[in-house]
Amino acid sequence: MSRTVGVREFRQDLADYIDQSEPVTVTRHGHTVGLFIPVRPDRKAEVGAYAEAVKKANALLAELGVDEDEVVAEFDTARKAKQKT
Template sequence: MYTTLHKSEKGWAMSTTVGVREFRQGLAEFIDQTEPVTITRHGQTVGLFIPVHRDRKADIAAYAEAAQKANALLEEWGTSEDEVVTEFDALRREDRQAEQST
């Protein structure tokens, strides 16, 4: 493994180069990195791994917003989560029975 410094659109950036075997063995560590990893086989570049780091706060905010919308719909429909689950289970049972009878 070796690290190089290269010019990117955002300025200077680090890049790590590793062989395929080393990449496989260290995948968990490479996932946690922030810089791209160039993967080589017999000295030839065969791939580029770019770790993606999601914004957990934005994800949590999106889930919270979706939950609020779902709760508002349930309230608008005058139903509860339990009633929706019961209806879903009944429909799924009907589908299974229809599949078994064919």
Template sequence: MTATKVGIREFRASLADYIASDTPVAVTRHGQTVGFFIPAKADLSAEVAALQSAAATLDALIEEQGLDVEELMEDFKAARREARR
């Protein structure tokens, strides 16, 4: 697998794309290679399963308490605004 050469500005601007890619990247500055980025693929299935479980638990708690999701969101947004002050 050969590395793709990109300038540092392009690399910074497209970092999310390079992270999602399987291709190593040679990062250049003024035409000189200054480093390499080698994306590491991780198995995220455990994290996804944990998030799905947490979402199901939250949904059950909201239903059990008879709460309105829209009201909860508005309360949350108001609390965040207040915390920033």
């Protein structure tokens, strides 16, 4: 079953609607203007993808002979230089 809300309420409470599992019908002046259907991500697949990305990043750092502290220091230097411009 779908809940029906006005566009202002939908915009105001969007974060709540994203966390719900049922669709939301959005109306403007009593006419349907859209339908929001929240999608539940596959958390296990997301975590697996992030873990694989970490492995690849660590392997690349090791291959380049760079550690995480060096990367963070370089990032901080670049950020500070950008702030000055």
